[in-house]
Amino acid sequence: NRADAIRQMHAAFVNERSYLKAGGENAFRGEYDLAEQAFQKALEINPQSAAAYEAWGVALVHEKKFAEAADRLSKAIELQPKSKYAHYFLAQAMAGLRRTPEAIAHSREAVRLDPAYAEAHMQLGTLLVDARQLDDGKRHLAQAARLEPRNPQPRVFLGAALMREDKPE
DSSP, rough: OOHHHHHHHHHHOOOOHHHHHHHHHHHHOOOOHHHHHHHHHHHHHHHHHHHHHHHHHHHHHHTTTTHHHHHHHHHHHHHTTHHHHHHHHHHHHHHTTTTTHHHHHHHHHHHHOOOHHHHHHHHHHHHHHTOOOHHHHHHHHHHHHHTTTTTTTHHHEEEEEEEHTTOOO
16 A cells, blocks of 8 residues: 555665764754754664764764763774774864873874874874974874865964974974
8 A cells, every 4th residue: 555655665765874864964054963863763773883873973072072972982983993083083072071192092093094184183283282292293283284285274283383392483
């Protein structure tokens, strides 16, 4: 019958992937409650979805709910250890929780997983500079500037690090 056909079509198109997409779109619009509901639905379908944990964690970072974000992103890494994005955003959550050594460790892992990941180099560089590891921090900021020559941010942060060393030139 017609109602049964609609149910079957709905079941064919509403799956983990569709909930992940909906959650991502909701998060992009800043509708985090709807995003979290969608990610939860994706996890009900597949409780081992590293993508759902990661996307939910990223949304929570944007909401500045760092403890919850750290939980979701840690689970994503447990399920998929080689996700540079999960490590990158877990570093942000750890920094938000003032857990700098862990933030540095996850930023280092993001850079290790993808040496061409400019944002991760910039994040690692700023964390290291803030932790008074200036030489290592400047090296990562310079690498970010080389990887993204049109992005002024790494140069701004590198300039700030040099000013800390009293090297205005």
